[in-house]
Amino acid sequence: ALKIGVLALQGAVAEHIRSLRSAGAEAVPVKRPEELEALDGLVVPGGESTTIGKLMRKYGFIEAIRQFHAEGKPLFGTCAGLIVLAKEIEGGEESHLGLMDMTVVRNAFGRQRESFETELDIKGIDEPVRAVFIRAPLIGRVGPGVDVLSVYKDEIVAAREGSLLAASFHPELTDDYRLHAYFAEMVREVSEAKTQA
Numbered sequence: 001a002l003k004i005g006v007l008a009l010q011g012a013v014a015e016h017i018r019s020l021r022s023a024g025a026e027a028v029p030v031k032r033p034e035e036l037e038a039l040d041g042l043v044v045p046g047g048e049s050t051t052i053g054k055l056m057r058k059y060g061f062i063e064a065i066r067q068f069h070a071e072g073k074p075l076f077g078t079c080a081g082l083i084v085l086a087k088e089i090e091g092g093e094e095s096h097l098g099l100m101d102m103t104v105v106r107n108a109f110g111r112q113r114e115s116f117e118t119e120l121d122i123k124g125i126d127e128p129v130r131a132v133f134i135r136a137p138l139i140g141r142v143g144p145g146v147d148v149l150s151v152y153k154d155e156i157v158a159a160r161e162g163s164l165l166a167a168s169f170h171p172e173l174t175d176d177y178r179l180h181a182y183f184a185e186m187v188r189e190v191s192e193a194k195t196q197a
């Protein structure tokens with residue numbers, strides 16, 4: 001079976017594991033960079049991006065995950081995880097993994113309301129998805145290689161660039177696991193292509 005890790009430094013780890021399992025994947029928490037080797041994909045969960053970034057540096061995850069990405073293995077960042085994936089953070093804050101060609105704006109919806117729920121149309125998923133936003137970032141700019149998957153009130157809230165998937169909201173906080181299934185499918189495609197090579 002596909003094995004997908006959830007970076008377990010801080011944030012909503014158990015919820016992602018549950019959603020990934022509902023989507024039919026094997027899912028495990030990841031606490032050390034060595035554990036990445038056995039995985040086909042990785043989720044970077046929500047939480048607080050500055051804290052997650054600090055812990056990633058401290059435990060040697062930055063280079064390890066960049067390597068994981070260089071091997072073609074898919075990454076899925078949700079909320080703070082999306083910020084961690086981004087090449088650029090608005091306001092001049094240093095980026096973390098710096099992998100996905102986009103500029104993110106932290107706490108962009110939080111200025112108006114701390115949190116809210118809505119139904120989102122997501123490209124590649126048939127029916128609208130229930131989305132929970134908690135002090136969520138938005139994607140202010142995307143590079144030419146980035147495919148916008150969802151927009152909320154004119155702001156980009158989900159996108160994909162090749163093997164990178166990012167969402168501003170928390171798909172793991174509802175029992176709708178279709179975005180996790182979408183990610184598991186990305187992971188499956190890569191691992192199948194590898195076995196055939």
Ligand code: GLN
Pocket residue numbers: 045046047048049050078079080081083106107134135136137
């Ligand atoms: N506001 C958080 C940050 O900027 C993200 C919030 C979340 O992950 N729910 O890191």
